[in-house]
Amino acid sequence: MAKPNSTAAPPPPPPDWPAQAEEDYERIRVLGAGAFGQVLLGKRRPGNTHATEEYVAIKGVSILTENEGATAAREIAILSELRHPNVIQLLDAYDPASDAAKGRYMVMAYIDGPDIGDLLEKRGALSLPLVRLIARDLINAVAYLHARGVIHRDIKPDNVMLKGCKENKKWIDDDLMWTDDKACIKAIKKGRFKAILADFGFARANTYKEHERQQSRVNLRLSAVGTKNFASPELVENVCDKDEEEQALTPCVSKYGMMSDAYSVGVTLSEIVTGVPPGNDVTTYVNANRKPMPKPQTKLSKLLGSKPKGPYPVQLRLMGELPMPCSNLISSLMNYDPTTRLSVREAQDHEYIGGYDTLEHGDVVSKRGSKCVPLQNIAAYR
Structure with a gap:
């Protein structure tokens, strides 16, 4: 570090x-x-x-x-x-x-890097190799949470840190995170970058019984929290006042489940790979805001040490410009119907992610169908 x-x-x-x-x-x-x-x-x-x-x-x-x-x-x-x-x-x-x-x-x-929201604000959509690494790491993290009976409830770019972008408060390379070239792929293969899911202020732990219900895609009525633009449709549509007997910590409740986290992962990945903030039509936004990107460096310009200088235009992509496995994963996670939506643990075996055995693992098994290992501290369930 x-x-x-x-x-x-x-x-x-x-x-x-x-x-x-x-x-x-x-x-x-x-x-x-x-x-x-x-x-x-x-x-x-x-x-x-x-x-x-x-x-x-x-x-x-x-x-x-x-x-x-x-x-x-x-x-x-x-x-x-x-x-x-x-x-x-x-x-x-x-x-x-x-x-x-x-x-x-x-x-x-301590994470020696910014949150991904900072990167999107700085120069827009990240490089395709880096997007795939982030997708693998984020899905791996959330699948683990679900194996522990925890739903995060506020997954978004601002709550995902990326190690490897800064050193002593300075950007290590002002192009690498946004450029689809061999240098980015090389840095990823060397293990320079790692995505870390943070900010568990809205996280909620489930008992084993609650977890089994959610495995059957049954939602729980919990405190209405999170960030609206990244929230699942069923969550937004079902916000209501809590009943007197409910123990929620807010006056309003809504329907939460592991499928809610899955939708938020899909929205997060969509913004990271397109550069388009949620709540906007991707095609309309890109066509209205995209500007020409700097031309790639030639061998001569690299030899002379010259390269385009900022400020750089914000990088944006249309969904049709994405690799098919990437766009398929996002659309599967953002399926409107939670009963047919791809779960995060299922997503580990998606073509774009590469399979459970290709990912780093935590202290419990978190692959599809694995048994829940609930948390032991009673304070986690308040």
Whole structure:
């Protein structure tokens, strides 16, 4: 992993910063904004013998209300039992600093790269070889979640991190992620890139009984959360007020299931490969917004060290310009009818993904038909 050095003075501690966190990690800099203020880059202090990573991301989660406290406890409980190479790893979590604390802090594995939403905003649709890698990693991650009885409920490009794009806050190569050439394929074969599914603030764990129902494509009424443009049709169409006896943490509920995650994966892959934000007709959007891309470098221009300079136009693709296996996978995942929609675990064996045995595995079997291994922490089911 790249060492994210910084010469700037460390940021001041956030409100309710736990004393144990101060003993364990040196605050380096702010990585971004979270639900409860800042996400900080931390460095393990010499006396911290239990930490396994030198650099970490420390995320604050608001617990101002009872529901927020329950949501934070659920996120920590879920992540504490997940072990998969394409799922963000929770390394530690701190109890509230006091009875009047406003937040809890979670120590996450540090990812040396941006989220895919950043990449799409920067230059649009990613290179076709990189899209396939992301598709394999994302489907692998979500299939594992479903094998643990967990539905993510907020899958979108902003919640998928891509390792290998940045080093010391700088882009390693300004072309590689968007260019369909041998250099990108070579970097992928060397294992430079890895997609990591993150942000489990809306995740929900199912009991074994609930999981068996969802295996039969039966949805559960859960708190209505997530991002509308990436939500499945059955979820959007069935939002309603919760009944008095329902234990949802929001006033509205809707129908959720593993097929809802499958649809969100399809929408996410569609945006990554076309560059078209969800909610837009792809053909209309591309025809209205596509501009000529820079000409590829010739051997002479490479020899002279010259290449087109930004700002680059946003890369867009029509669905008809995609490899057939890619477009078939997306349309299968985005099937309007959840009873015939391709499940994520089935998608592992799709031609575009390559089969379960070609993927990295977590701590449980997650192939099609494998038995659910529910989480043990009762807080995961709140």
